[in-house]
Amino acid sequence: MKKLHFATLFAGISVALIAPGAIAQKAAPSNADAVMKASFKDRGQAKVDRLDQDETQRLCSQYPEKRPKDVANKIEKLNLALVKYPSDGKLLGDWKEGEKIAQSGVGKQFSDNPANPSGGNCYACHQLSKEEISFGNIGPSLYNFGKLRGNTEAIQKYTYGKIYNAQAYSACSNMPRFGHNSILTAEQIKHVTALLLDPNSPVNK
């Protein structure tokens, strides 16, 4: 029980990297990937193939700090093309559901039950409402996000797209690509988008 609680507490996470210079990683020994892969075992939903990288992950690992402009552009372009908008064209759900999703840090760990829906754990990295004082600072404060940005169609589209695939707008962001990597469903992303944009949401109070 203790363990589960602990897991939930720390379930979320990450970091904005600010560092000078486009520094690429020094070449690691050629067997590094093989050693890494041989050092893990499948457990629950987390299989060893999670170590395999797509091109975005590969490039972001290669350039952990600043990266050349063309690399950053390539990553953003590639990810922008991967954003899928909901087929019904509606981008705003229920902010109350969104708040629950933003609070929940469960999901995708080998200690999580894959039958349960994942959370977004937005509070792990962002300030969102005034009421919740336990928030992290890996991402910027989103308090008053809708109040400041408005609730136009363009802003709705940006917000949904950002949550769906953060790297479409910011290469190698430390923010997970929630839709692209199937952490959250389209329905859940709509709820969280409403949390950020709905004038009645605590984010905009």
Next chain:
Amino acid sequence: MQKLPQVALVAVAIGCGLLAGASTAQSNNQSGDATIKEIEKYRQALGDGNPAELWEARGEDLWKKKRGPKNASLEQCDIGVGVGKVKGAYAVLPKYFEDTDKVEDLESRLVTCMVMLQGFSYADAKKNPFGSPERKADMEALVAYVTAESRGMKMNVAGNHPKEKEAYEIGKKMFFHRGGPHDFGCVTCHGADNQRIRLQDLPNLTKKEPAQRAYTSWPAYRVSQGEVRSFQWRLFDCFRQQRFPELDFTSQGSVALTMYLAKNANGGVLSAPSIKR
């Protein structure tokens, strides 16, 4: 066993400390300053009595006891500073060992000695690396004993042997390797200054001073778990949070990552086993 009453007292103090810490966090709104001070206070109060002492004592017994199919103790084990020497060993690990032709950290070296000296099978020596209140792990007790014998000493990992250099580079690559459903790597949570997840501080492990402070405070008695946790456990659990699969205990990659972090902590003074939230 004079130590026992002290430990009981400490347990009570921890309980109170936690409560105090929590209520401070509530009333103190955003700034965690008061909470941090509160934690510092009970750390100080605990300074002369850490429940890890119980693990250390049990580990010392296990070290000296004749065990395994060969009915031998671990006293003839070379864990880095020569046969039978424990003092200062943790400060030079991980390290290359000729007899296995491998770089080993403390936990993998203990497994090696349990196999070579005591005759345990490799599988038996490796099983149950992390204990629970119902099932204590011998490994964590041994780790507590050995690391306590290096308390106050400076981290001094050599890292000059070609295999040590290779391990360091592999470990570094692992640190920056982003993957899995969340695109996380160690660097996501430990690559910048003054970052927090919720209210949890995250040390920047790419920088000398915070890397030293973090590494030298492990292993640690975890108040929240009532167990002494080894460095292998720390990595295992961070990989879980990273949404990676299970890090295989004492695997080559786990030792390589430890090498990267330990060498970066060179010069830091060991305070382990410490006590943590």
